[in-house]
Amino acid sequence: MLVLHDNLGSGNAYKVRLLLSQLGRPFRRIEYDVTKAETRTDEFLARNPDGRIPLLEFPDGRLLAQSNAILFYLAQDTDYLPKDAFAQAQVLQWMFFEQYSHEPYIAVARYWLHFLDPGQVQKEQLEEKWRRGHQALAVMEKRLGGAGFLVDGGYSIADIALYAYTHVADEAEMELSPYPGIRRWLDRVAEQPGHVLITQDDFS
Numbered sequence: 316m317l318v319l320h321d322n323l324g325s326g327n328a329y330k331v332r333l334l335l336s337q338l339g340r341p342f343r344r345i346e347y348d349v350t351k352a353e354t355r356t357d358e359f360l361a362r363n364p365d366g367r368i369p370l371l372e373f374p375d376g377r378l379l380a381q382s383n384a385i386l387f388y389l390a391q392d393t394d395y396l397p398k399d400a401f402a403q404a405q406v407l408q409w410m411f412f413e414q415y416s417h418e419p420y421i422a423v424a425r426y427w428l429h430f431l432d433p434g435q436v437q438k439e440q441l442e443e444k445w446r447r448g449h450q451a452l453a454v455m456e457k458r459l460g461g462a463g464f465l466v467d468g469g470y471s472i473a474d475i476a477l478y479a480y481t482h483v484a485d486e487a488e489m490e491l492s493p494y495p496g497i498r499r500w501l502d503r504v505a506e507q508p509g510h511v512l513i514t515q516d517d518f519s
């Protein structure tokens with residue numbers, strides 16, 4: 316069986332739980348407390364020298380890190396990745412956007428506010444995360460104000476990648492009311508068959 320090295324609070328790990336559930340692929344979870352450096356032990360670093368979850372372990376022992384690389388691999392030859400090469404590149408375009416322009420702001424603000432002691436958070440740094448996070452949301456709104464999903468052709472792993480932290484933006488104390496297209500899209504994603512909540516932990 317597949318083993319997901321996981322953390323229930325992590326949006327990056329949630330992407331993988333969501334796709335595996337939608338694909339109907341059984342997996343076992345191993346939970347790590349990232350606030351206690353449990354992914355920085357020698358044992359974990361031997362599996363992923365980058366010291367981060369999600370990490371997917373295959374029955375033959377192969378290991379794959381990076382949430383969006385894992386999505387891309389699992390989605391091959393499924394309805395979650397378009398067949399057309401240009402549409403596939405558009406999926407990747409959104410997934411790279413997620414990692415470079417969205418996750419470093421919204422996910423980090425959420426981590427600081429939701430998981431860390433509030434005394435540890437610097438106000439100026441937080442405001443910069445919010446400012447850049449709203450820039451990313453505005454880019455998404457430009458697309459989603461007039462389209463059902465991020466890439467033509469329907470729901471794909473691009474939507475999964477960006478849903479993960481957008482749907483919990485309130486935990487980063489970011490308001491989504493200025494983004495009606497994003498809010499409609501969040502509902503649409505949550506209605507997809509096999510959808511699971513970020514808090515769901517029973518998968519076997």
Ligand SMILES: N[C@@H](CCC(=O)N[C@@H](CS)C(=O)NCC(=O)O)C(=O)O
Nearest residue numbers: 325327349354367368369381382383
């Ligand atoms: N780019 C990576 C980011 C993974 C990541 O940042 N994982 C965090 C949890 S969301 C982690 O494992 N942090 C523990 C640490 O850095 O020690 C991905 O998309 O998978």
